[in-house]
Ligand SMILES: Nc1ncnc2c1ncn2[C@@H]1O[C@H](COP(=O)(O)OP(=O)(O)OP(=O)(O)O)[C@@H](O)[C@H]1O
């Protein structure tokens with residue numbers, strides 16, 4: 001399988017970094033509150049790549065997007081400079097445009113070690129919509145920026161599923177490399193299909209998106225020994241086993257029913273085909289007058305409450321499976337962990353992973369947050385992904401166009 005060149009190759013290829021300008025695509029797309037960007041792990045992770053390049057003497061020109069046009073999070077990147085600087089030993093300069101004469105002048109004025117952030121790429125009309133990499137390479141944005149830099153580095157693994165100009169246009173124009181975040185995320189998130197594990201490989205699957213989980217099971221049933229399920233999705237699997245759960249009785253927009261309608265047949269066939277690999281909850285937790293209450297699945301005889309977490313017995317049995325595993329992959333939360341009373345299942349499973357010597361990858365934008373929220377130590381996991389959509393695509397075996405163009409230009 002062809003791979004991509006990395007910053008190590010860039011360093012080998014480069015005689016005088018202090019004279020070289022590199023275009024670095026990062027993904028610092030983050031939550032925005034009252035128009036202000038909020039710090040999150042993406043800043044800290046990409047800052048390490050930026051610092052490495054700056055320390056080596058490169059002039060680093062940063063490209064990134066924020067939000068989607070029309071959305072509240074679609075803001076300028078000017079405020080992102082201060083957040084990045086929290087993690088860097090150098091200043092981050094900013095210019096409020098993506099290409100053109102002013103940008104060229106600003107890039108040409110940079111000195112060795114400087115970092116310059118360009119405006120939100122999605123404010124440039126050439127960035128969107130998705131199109132073939134060759135079409136994106138021919139845009140004014142890519143053509144003009146390419147003239148003022150010596151190399152392109154893509155560090156934005158978490159956006160690599162998007163065929164946007166800043167992600168796929170440059171590799172055919174410039175020597176191109178994968179950044180450190182791209183490298184780490186790619187190898188960890190594809191490890192499940194590529195690494196050899198001696199013992200049991202376990203995957204916990206939860207969250208709210210049934211189609212994601214179905215695609216993951218279909219893609220990875222040959223590599224994963226045990227799938228431990230819950231969350232909204234796990235309840236739909238219980239419903240397919242004729243347990244009266246997997247309904248949202250408190251809400252008018254029933255997300256369970258819509259997903260059930262589309263997926264019930266395939267869930268039933270997956271349960272039949274992979275019954276020896278799939279484990280469902282044996283007890284569940286719910287809200288009773290503001291308190292956590294639990295019930296054994298066997299005792300649920302009618303649709304009466306909305307379930308919010310796995311019960312204690314399930315949490316302990318999942319923890320035991322994890323204790324004996326050689327590798328554990330996490331996708332989606334096992335309960336509504338944002339509410340402390342219903343965090344037990346998600347936290348117990350993460351703690352069991354942290355306590356064991358297994359190889360572990362925790363992914364999913366939402367689920368990864370539980371580690372910080374409940375004071376667990378990221379260092380106890382081999383990899384905590386900062387990717388959402390790209391992570392699920394990797395688990396479902398779909399290629400990421402931003403990675404593919406890096407690979408093909410490296411051959
Ligand atoms: N029983 C449940 N009822 C309702 N919500 C649940 C339940 N169990 C888990 N969740 C919710 O699932 C969410 C995480 O699921 P999601 O499908 O978004 O997965 P993710 O992989 O972490 O994130 P993303 O796909 O957005 O990167 C959590 O916010 C949690 O509150």
Ligand SMILES: O=C(O)[C@H](O)COP(=O)(O)O
Nearest residue numbers: 027029158159162388389
């Ligand atoms: O947060 C993400 O998943 C990436 O930044 C991609 O953003 P998008 O879903 O708006 O393309």
